[in-house]
Amino acid sequence: MDPQRQLLSASDISVHFPVKSGGASGKSRRVSAVNGISFEIRRGETLGLVGESGCGKTTFGRALLRLGHGVVEGRVVFDGKEISSLDNRSFRPLRKEMQMIFQDPFGSLNPRITVGQMLQEVLAVHRIARGEAARKRTLELLDIVGLNREYAERYPHEFSGGQRQRVGIARALAVRPRFIICDEPVSALDVSIQSQIINLLRDLQREFDLTYLFIAHDLSVVEYISDRVAVMYLGKVVEIASSEELYTNPKHPYTQALLSAIPVPEPDSKRKRILLKGDLPGPMSIPSGCSFHPRCPVAKPECSRTEPRLLPQGDDASHPVSCLLYQEII
Numbered sequence: 101m102d103p104q105r106q107l108l109s110a111s112d113i114s115v116h117f118p119v120k121s122g123g124a125s126g127k128s129r130r131v132s133a134v135n136g137i138s139f140e141i142r143r144g145e146t147l148g149l150v151g152e153s154g155c156g157k158t159t160f161g162r163a164l165l166r167l168g169h170g171v172v173e174g175r176v177v178f179d180g181k182e183i184s185s186l187d188n189r190s191f192r193p194l195r196k197e198m199q200m201i202f203q204d205p206f207g208s209l210n211p212r213i214t215v216g217q218m219l220q221e222v223l224a225v226h227r228i229a230r231g232e233a234a235r236k237r238t239l240e241l242l243d244i245v246g247l248n249r250e251y252a253e254r255y256p257h258e259f260s261g262g263q264r265q266r267v268g269i270a271r272a273l274a275v276r277p278r279f280i281i282c283d284e285p286v287s288a289l290d291v292s293i294q295s296q297i298i299n300l301l302r303d304l305q306r307e308f309d310l311t312y313l314f315i316a317h318d319l320s321v322v323e324y325i326s327d328r329v330a331v332m333y334l335g336k337v338v339e340i341a342s343s344e345e346l347y348t349n350p351k352h353p354y355t356q357a358l359l360s361a362i363p364v365p366e367p368d369s370k371r372k373r374i375l376l377k378g379d380l381p382g383p384m385s386i387p388s389g390c391s392f393h394p395r396c397p398v399a400k401p402e403c404s405r406t407e408p409r410l411l412p413q414g415d416d417a418s419h420p421v422s423c424l425l426y427q428e429i430i
């Protein structure tokens with residue numbers, strides 16, 4: 101990809117957690133929640149990241165912003181600068197550039213201070229504005245996210261779920277970021293409110309030239325907002341394509357199963373639901389070979405022995421897929 105178009109590049113990102121093995125030796129071993137993820141995010145685009153709960157989406161997002169636990173390996177380049185090797189002090193200024201909107205807006209807001217105080221605190225901590233300038237900017241931020249200016253005097257518990265998510269967005273925007281990770285930002289909201297928040301995020305993206313990594317398990321929400329979509333399974337990306345290509349021509353059997361579960365408005369639709377066997381295995385018991393093989397409806401014997409790689413597919417190689425069916429091995 102043209103480096104000028106690329107805002108963030110993640111290369112071979114893994115996140116491991118040490119766990120006690122439980123044996124008499126008392127030794128600990130490593131469990132991988134994210135296993136060798138690589139992709140780029142272009143300036144001004146929304147990259148959707150989808151997969152079942154527990155597949156490592158949020159762990160990956162937090163690792164990019166250094167907000168999670170665990171040991172992170174791999175290389176992250178932001179705006180042409182390698183940032184993964186920076187110490188915490190050198191990384192601090194980047195916190196303004198890279199923000200996160202959380203799934204649970206209530207859990208991420210301090211219940212003891214008003215929303216106005218919270219926003220002013222953010223502006224002061226990041227040395228953006230203090231005093232009257234901070235108060236003025238707070239009111240502007242409330243305007244930007246579609247909240248009444250009088251709400252600056254309210255506490256988080258006085259807001260509805262959708263309003264609290266607007267406050268969470270205002271807090272992220274307060275520092276004028278360029279890149280925002282939206283971590284399941286609408287999954288706790290009613291469907292009617294979900295579309296309002298998604299439309300707000302799209303409007304803000306255009307207005308402030310923002311780039312999003314949009315993490316969700318709901319594929320219909322991701323289709324609506326994303327330019328490209330990456331599908332994750334058990335800590336790995338198994339398919340990436342433009343939103344249009346992925347939803348009309350899914351190649352990986354896991355993506356095909358996920359898409360088959362989306363309700364279709366036409367009652368005469370011939371689309372058949374693909375039911376997956378069993379549950380998502382835990383990170384302690386990742387299957388050998390292709391980790392999807394115990395649930396894959398088209399698995400072959402070789403799938404339990406050989407691990408597929410994420411390799412480009414399609415005429416312009418813009419549709420990488422990790423499945424042996426496309427690698428002339430089976």
Ligand code: SF4
Binds near residue numbers: 353394408423425
């Ligand atoms: Fe299914 Fe085999 Fe492809 Fe894995 S490699 S997705 S098990 S066909």
